[in-house]
Amino acid sequence: MEKILMILLVHLLAASSKAQTTDEWLNQSSTQKKYLLQQIAALQVYLGYAKKGYNIVTGGINTIRNIKNGDLNLHRDFFNRLKNVNPAIRRYAKVPDIIAYQVKIIKQTKLVLQQIRETKQFTEAELDYCKQVFDTLLDECIKTMEELILVTTSGELEMKDDERLKRIDGLYADVQDKYSFACSFSEDMGLLAVQRLGEQMEINRSKIINGVK
Numbered sequence: 001m002e003k004i005l006m007i008l009l010v011h012l013l014a015a016s017s018k019a020q021t022t023d024e025w026l027n028q029s030s031t032q033k034k035y036l037l038q039q040i041a042a043l044q045v046y047l048g049y050a051k052k053g054y055n056i057v058t059g060g061i062n063t064i065r066n067i068k069n070g071d072l073n074l075h076r077d078f079f080n081r082l083k084n085v086n087p088a089i090r091r092y093a094k095v096p097d098i099i100a101y102q103v104k105i106i107k108q109t110k111l112v113l114q115q116i117r118e119t120k121q122f123t124e125a126e127l128d129y130c131k132q133v134f135d136t137l138l139d140e141c142i143k144t145m146e147e148l149i150l151v152t153t154s155g156e157l158e159m160k161d162d163e164r165l166k167r168i169d170g171l172y173a174d175v176q177d178k179y180s181f182a183c184s185f186s187e188d189m190g191l192l193a194v195q196r197l198g199e200q201m202e203i204n205r206s207k208i209i210n211g212v213k
């Protein structure tokens with residue numbers, strides 16, 4: 001992962017111009033990003049039930065509809081199928097943990113893109129490359145979410161319970177790796193911004209000392 005990070009940083013600093021701005025990326029509503037957010041919203045509701053030990057069957061869908069004003073109606077089938085899966089699968093601790101990591105990744109990418117733009121220490125080309133890195137990461141998150149849904153809902157995959165648990169373990173390790181990368185990449189971008197700010201302050205101080213305007 002560190003090797004991948006170094007490669008990405010090298011490309012970031014060498015990125016070409018004519019880039020789309022970060023604001024444009026944040027405001028656009030691509031099908032994939034919207035789908036990912038919808039899935040996570042639906043699964044977050046399940047996360048709440050799982051952690052509190054509630055029974056999804058008892059009024060679950062109506063509660064979801066009230067909370068999200070109908071935005072989650074498309075996920076009725078997901079919850080209906082979920083209640084037919086072995087409770088050992090749907091209550092497996094790593095299922096809500098995977099969802100929680102996905103939420104953290106989305107929040108992290110959005111926050112970092114906003115923050116590094118506000119520093120005014122990066123070119124539009126560099127900002128665009130950073131956006132592309134996070135776009136790729138979110139695309140991979142979509143794949144993880146899709147597979148999690150397949151593994152945790154009935155009628156999708158012919159798998160034994162131990163096979164489902166093993167696959168969930170794999171998805172958990174994978175999303176941990178994705179989150180670690182998001183944090184590492186974000187930290188390096190922050191350090192680079194601080195370094196550039198320091199260099200600019202030193203230049204300004206030197207100009208003042210030497211009477212240069």
